[in-house]
Amino acid sequence: MERQRIRIHGQLLLCAAAALVGAYLLRRVLWALLAQMTAAAVLMLLALPLCRLLERRWSPSLSAVLSLGALAAAVIAAVLLLVPPVARQFRQLTEALPAVIAWCQKRLMLAQSWLAERDISLIPARDELFGQLGGKVGGWVTSLAGMVGHAAQGVGQLLLSPLLAFYLLRDRRRIASGLTLTIPVKYRARAVRAAREMRRETAGFLRGQLILSLVVGGLTAVALLVVGTPGWLLLGVFMGVMEMVPYIGPFIAGVPAVLLAMQGGLARALWTLGAIMLVQQLEGTFLSPRLLSGATRLHPLAVLLAISAGGMLGGAIGMVAVIPAMVSVRGALRGWRR
Numbered sequence: 001m002e003r004q005r006i007r008i009h010g011q012l013l014l015c016a017a018a019a020l021v022g023a024y025l026l027r028r029v030l031w032a033l034l035a036q037m038t039a040a041a042v043l044m045l046l047a048l049p050l051c052r053l054l055e056r057r058w059s060p061s062l063s064a065v066l067s068l069g070a071l072a073a074a075v076i077a078a079v080l081l082l083v084p085p086v087a088r089q090f091r092q093l094t095e096a097l098p099a100v101i102a103w104c105q106k107r108l109m110l111a112q113s114w115l116a117e118r119d120i121s122l123i124p125a126r127d128e129l130f131g132q133l134g135g136k137v138g139g140w141v142t143s144l145a146g147m148v149g150h151a152a153q154g155v156g157q158l159l160l161s162p163l164l165a166f167y168l169l170r171d172r173r174r175i176a177s178g179l180t181l182t183i184p185v186k187y188r189a190r191a192v193r194a195a196r197e198m199r200r201e202t203a204g205f206l207r208g209q210l211i212l213s214l215v216v217g218g219l220t221a222v223a224l225l226v227v228g229t230p231g232w233l234l235l236g237v238f239m240g241v242m243e244m245v246p247y248i249g250p251f252i253a254g255v256p257a258v259l260l261a262m263q264g265g266l267a268r269a270l271w272t273l274g275a276i277m278l279v280q281q282l283e284g285t286f287l288s289p290r291l292l293s294g295a296t297r298l299h300p301l302a303v304l305l306a307i308s309a310g311g312m313l314g315g316a317i318g319m320v321a322v323i324p325a326m327v328s329v330r331g332a333l334r335g336w337r338r
Contacts, residue, residue: 036160036161036164037164038321039161039165040160040161040162040164040165040168041165041168042206043068043071043161043162043165044165044168044169044172045199045202045203045206045207046071046206046207046210047064047067047068047070047071047165047169048067048169048203049207050066050067050070050071051063051064051066051067051169054066054067060169060170060171061170063169064166064169064170065166067169068162068165068166068169072162082233082237085233086233086234086237089230089231089232089233089234090231090234092230092231093230093231093234093260096230096260096263099263100259100260100262100263103262103263104259176195180192190335190336191336193335193336194331194332194333194334194335194336195332195335196335197331197332197334197335198328198329198331198332198335199331200331201327201328201330201331202324202327202328202331205323205324205327206324208291209243209244209291209324211291212243212283212287212288212291213240213241213243213244214240215283215287216239216240216243216250216279216280216283216287217236217237217239217240217241217243218236218240219279219282220235220236220239220240220275220276220279221233221235221236221237221239222236223275223276223278223279224236224257224272224275224276226275227261227268227271227272227274227275228264228268228271229257229260229261229268229271229272229275230260230261230263230264231257231260235253235256235257235260238253238256239253239254239257239276239279241253243283244320245307245319245320246303246307246323247300247303247304247307248304248307248319250276250280250283254273254276257272257276258272258273258276261273302326303323303326306322306323306326307319307322307323309322310322
C-alpha cells in the first residue's frame with residue numbers, strides 16, 4: 001500500500017514537471033490563446049445584458065449574433081467618427097513637439113539665470129536633461145511605425161475572439177453545466193457561488209469602467225475645447241484610455257495637455273489644468289461611486305501596489321488588467337466564503 005502511494009505521488013510529480021516543461025516550451029502559443037480567450041470573455045461580458053434581453057423573444061444563437069453585432073456597430077461607428085480628426089490632431093501635435101521642447105528649454109534657461117544670480121548652477125542638469133530628451137523624442141517617432149505594426153499583428157491574432165465570444169454567449173449555460181459536473185460534489189455549491197459572484201463583479205466593473213472612460217474622455221475633450229487647448233480631441237481620447245488606470249492614469253494624461261497649453265501662455269495652461277481638475281473632481285465625486293461602486297471599495301494602497309506590480313509584469317496591459325483581476329478574485333473569495 002505504501003509503495004503504491006509512493007508510486008502514485010511520483011507519477012503525479014512527473015506529470016506536473018512535464019506539464020511545466022511543456023508550458024514553458026509552448027509559452028508563446030499559450031499566451032496567444034490566453035489573450036484570445038480573455039478578449040472573447042470581455043466581449044461576452046459586455047454583450048451579455050443585451051443578449052439576455054433578446055433571448056426573451058429570439059433563439060440564443062440569433063440573440064448572440066445581434067448583441068455582438070450591436071457591440072461591433074458601436075465600436076465601428078466610434079472609430080469612423082474619431083480616427084480622422086484624432087489622426088489630424090496627432091500630426092499637428094507631432095509638428096508642434098519641437099516648439100514645446102524649445103519653450104521648456106527657454107523657461108529652464110530663464111530659471112537657470114535666476115538661480116545663477118544666487119550662485120546656483122543647473123548647466124550640467126540642463127544639458128543632460130535635454131540631451132536625453134532629444135534622443136528619446138527621435139526614438140519615439142521612429143518606433144511609432146513599429147508599434148503600429150505590432151498592434152496590427154495583435155489585432156490579427158485576436159480576430160477569432162468575436163467567434164469565441166459568440167459560442168460563449170450561445171452555449172454559456174451548457175458550458176457552465178459541464179464545468180459544474182467536473183467539480184466534486186462536496187465543493188460544488190461553493191464553487192458555483194464563487195463563479196457567479198466573480199462573473200457578477202467582473203462584468204459590472206468592465207461595463208462601469210467602459211462607461212466611465214467614455215464619459216471622462218468626452219467631458220475632458222469638451223472642457224479642453226472650451227479653454228482652447230490644442231489637440232483637445234486627441235487629449236480627451238488619451239484621458240479616456242488612461243482613465244482605465246486608477247489614480248496614475250489621469251495624472252499621466254494631464255501632463256502633456258498642460259505642456260501643450262503652455263505655448264499659449266501661462267493663463268491657458270492654468271485654464272487647462274483647471275478644466276482637467278474639474279473633470280476629475282466630477283469623476284471622483286459623482287461618476288465613479290455610481291458606476292464603479294464595487295471596485296471603489298478597494299483600498300487605494302492596494303490599488304497602487306497592484307498597478308505597480310501589473311506594470312512590472314505586463315507593462316501597460318498589466319496595469320490595465322490588474323484591477324479587473326483583483327475584482328474577479330475578490331468576488332470569487334466572497335462567493336466561496338458565503
